[in-house]
Amino acid sequence: MSDVLVTENIQGASMIELMKDLDVEFDAYLWQNVNLLKQKLADAQALIVRNQTKVNQELIDAAPNLKIIARAGAGLDNVDTAYAKEKGIVVSYTPDANSLSVAELTLGLMLALLRKIPDARQDTLTGGWNRVKFTGTELNGKTLGLIGMGRIGTLTATRARAFGMKIIAADPYLAADAPHLKELNGKLVSLDELLAQADVITCHSPLTPDTRGMLTYQHFSKMKPTACFINTSRGEVVDERGLTQALLEHKLAGAALDVREMEPPHQSALNQLENVILTPHIAAFTLEAQERVVDAVCEDVRLVLSGKPAVNVFQS
Structure with a gap:
C-alpha cells in the first residue's frame, strides 16, 4: 500500500517530482471502483482527488491513517469537509488557481453564443458561405448579469467591461458598496431584477444545499427572449429540464453549459438544440x-x- 493515493487524472511536473520523492500510487480511474479504493486507503496518509472521487464518510472511515485530502480544484462539494475536520484530517484545495481560466472560458462561450461561431464553423465546413444567416450581436453596450460575484465572477466582469458591457450582480454575500463592484461601475440587484435586465447571464455560484437546483424554468422564463445564459460553475445549480423547456419555448435566446447536472451526462434534448453550446x-x-x-x-x-x-487549507 502507498502513502499517497491519486485517484484521478492529475498530472504535471510537480506530480512527477512527488512520485520520485514519496510512495505514490497513481490511478486515474480508481475513483470508479469504490471497493478497491477503500482497500487502498487502508494505509494511505494522503488522498489527492479532483471532482469525481466522492470523499464521503464511508471513504474517510476506510482511511484510518489519512492526514490530508488534497482537492485539485476549487469546489469541495465532493468532499465531506465536516466529517474530515471531525477526524482531524486537513482538507486542502485550490480556490484561486484556476479562476482566470474559468473567467476566460466564460467570455469565450459568451462570444461563441452571440456571434454564432460554432454553427458558422460547421456550416462552412460543409460547403456553406451563409454570411447573413450568422449575423451576430455585439457585447458592447449589453448588460452582463452575474449570479455570484466572487473571484471568478469579478474576473469575468473585469474582462466584460473591456468589451463595453454594463455590470449587474446578484449575490447574497456581496455588499452594495463592495469595492470591486464599485470599481466596475457595477450594481447589486436582486436575482429577479438581474433576470429581467441582463442581456447575458453568467452563473458563478458554488454548489451548496441552498443553491442546488436554484435556477428553474420559472427563473429562465423571466429572462429577455434575446438573452443568453452561461454556466461555468456547477451543473447542479441548474434544473436542466426547466432550462430545456424555456429554450424550446423561446423564453431565452441560447445557453452555453460547461457543467451538467450529471457528469458525464446522458443524451438529452439539450444535445439537439442549435442554440446551445x-x-x-x-x-x-x-x-x-x-x-x-x-x-x-x-x-x-x-x-x-x-x-x-498546509498552505491552502479549507476553513469551514
Whole structure:
C-alpha cells in the first residue's frame, strides 16, 4: 500500500517530482471502483482527488491513517469537509488557481453564443458561405448579469467591461458598496431584477444545499427572449429540464453549459438544440491553470506529511 493515493487524472511536473520523492500510487480511474479504493486507503496518509472521487464518510472511515485530502480544484462539494475536520484530517484545495481560466472560458462561450461561431464553423465546413444567416450581436453596450460575484465572477466582469458591457450582480454575500463592484461601475440587484435586465447571464455560484437546483424554468422564463445564459460553475445549480423547456419555448435566446447536472451526462434534448453550446467541464483545463493546481496540491501534501501546516487549507 502507498502513502499517497491519486485517484484521478492529475498530472504535471510537480506530480512527477512527488512520485520520485514519496510512495505514490497513481490511478486515474480508481475513483470508479469504490471497493478497491477503500482497500487502498487502508494505509494511505494522503488522498489527492479532483471532482469525481466522492470523499464521503464511508471513504474517510476506510482511511484510518489519512492526514490530508488534497482537492485539485476549487469546489469541495465532493468532499465531506465536516466529517474530515471531525477526524482531524486537513482538507486542502485550490480556490484561486484556476479562476482566470474559468473567467476566460466564460467570455469565450459568451462570444461563441452571440456571434454564432460554432454553427458558422460547421456550416462552412460543409460547403456553406451563409454570411447573413450568422449575423451576430455585439457585447458592447449589453448588460452582463452575474449570479455570484466572487473571484471568478469579478474576473469575468473585469474582462466584460473591456468589451463595453454594463455590470449587474446578484449575490447574497456581496455588499452594495463592495469595492470591486464599485470599481466596475457595477450594481447589486436582486436575482429577479438581474433576470429581467441582463442581456447575458453568467452563473458563478458554488454548489451548496441552498443553491442546488436554484435556477428553474420559472427563473429562465423571466429572462429577455434575446438573452443568453452561461454556466461555468456547477451543473447542479441548474434544473436542466426547466432550462430545456424555456429554450424550446423561446423564453431565452441560447445557453452555453460547461457543467451538467450529471457528469458525464446522458443524451438529452439539450444535445439537439442549435442554440446551445455544450462543453465537457473544461473551464479549468488550461496548461497554466493545471500547473498551478498541481503545484499547490503537491506542495500541501509534502508539507502535511512532513509535519508542517498546509498552505491552502479549507476553513469551514
